[in-house]
Amino acid sequence: MTARPARVRIQTEDFDLSHEAAALRAGDGRTGAVVSFLGTVRDVAGDAPAIEAMELEHYPGMTEASIEAMIDAATQRFDIHGARVIHRVGRLAALDQIVLVLVTSRHRGQAFQACEFLMDYLKTQAPFWKKEYTAEGGQWVDAREADDAALARWGLKVAGNAGPSA
8 A cells, every 4th residue: 555645845955746636535435626825925915026036944843734734624624535735945037936835525515615725725824934125135024914804804814923935
């Protein structure tokens, strides 16, 4: 019996969406839906100067445990078969892939909801710290009120000082 890949990976290297989706659903005949969210580094930040690069830091061990708990919460809340979160850290250029959330379920509705729930949770609760670089220099990014509101619609409150992740 082949071991299933880890549900959470924090890494500097890029990832391949199709490979990850195939690995998550491999051998699971119950799966009727695979939903994904792929986040990239934007090269603009509203009215702010163009983003040239982004640097993400995390606390090894704690970050993975936090995301594992998020996946457990999604599994309890939604009828899903599997989930995977891959988040990159280190210095990333504009347009680089930064985060991948994959969810499998029997039907698409539960997979879509779980994927959105995981992203809302990641944006507010995962212990990542983000610094954006523009022609004017680097600046740490604070959590956004819109991200907090997105989490609140699931009946959850923002806790701690976790930074936004994507």
